[in-house]
Amino acid sequence: MDDDCKRRFLELKAKRTHRFIIYKIDEKKKMVVVEQVGEPVLNYDDFAASLPANECRYAIFDYDFVTEENCQKSKIFFIAWYVSFLTAVCPGWLVMCLAFMAEIAMCVCEGPLIRRA
Numbered sequence: 001m002d003d004d005c006k007r008r009f010l011e012l013k014a015k016r017t018h019r020f021i022i023y024k025i026d027e028k029k030k031m032v033v034v035e036q037v038g039e040p041v042l043n044y045d046d047f048a049a050s051l052p053a054n055e056c057r058y059a060i061f062d063y064d065f066v067t068e069e070n071c072q073k074s075k076i077f078f079i080a081w082y083v084s085f086l087t088a089v090c091p092g093w094l095v096m097c098l099a100f101m102a103e104i105a106m107c108v109c110e111g112p113l114i115r116r117a
Helices: 003-015 042-049 092-108
Strands: 019-026 029-039 057-064 072-079 113-117
Touching: 003 019, 003 029, 003 057, 019 042, 042 057, 042 113
Parallel strands: 072 113
Antiparallel strands: 019 029, 019 057, 057 072
């Protein structure tokens, strides 16, 4: 995993300087790199529109919400974005790498992340 991946995540977590971070696997470098960073003013629809239809990605999304008690809260989500025909279009090493890198990303992020299947 590229050092910039963790740095950008820590910026999002500690300083709230990003709404989301999208990661991809760079096939030449054979590592996860930052593909796109979303500004704090963007929302979930902007994030969803940034994900490619035919490629796999990892993402961190900082979700703001208000509780029933009218308290402003935030949750950070780790998202593994897989296309349905993954095994048909990706070489075997990349499929294994995608699964493995998701586990590594969860460890590197160090903190309260909610994993959604």
